[in-house]
Structure formats: C-alpha cells, structure tokens
Amino acid sequence: MEDENIALNSVLGLELNRVFFAVREIANKQKIIEFAREVLESERADLPDSASPEGPAS
Secondary structure, eight states: OHHHHHHHHHHHHHHHHHHHHHOOOHHHHHHHHHHHHHHHHHHHHHSOGGGOTTSOOO
C-alpha cells in the first residue's frame, strides 16, 4: 500500500510540475502553489506525530 502511495504521489507531482510550467500567468502559478501547499499541509496533518520531521531526533 505504501509503495502504491509513493508511486501515485510521484505521478501526481510530475503532472503538477507539467501543468505549472505550461501556465504562463504568474497569478495562475501562485494559485497552483497555494493549492499544492494546502494539499501537503492536509496530508501532513493526517500523518502520525512520530513521522513529523520537525520533532527532535532521539
């Protein structure tokens, strides 16, 4: 299951990258960045606390 998620995220990342560079208007690029940031933040909120990179390494 984790491998499937990694593969899907890789494909989605490549597609997002393709769309981002196809868009010429700065305003639309900003919308794409904001959307991607919101998605990443919501995914991070779903992760267990132990996987948080911000926490101290012990």
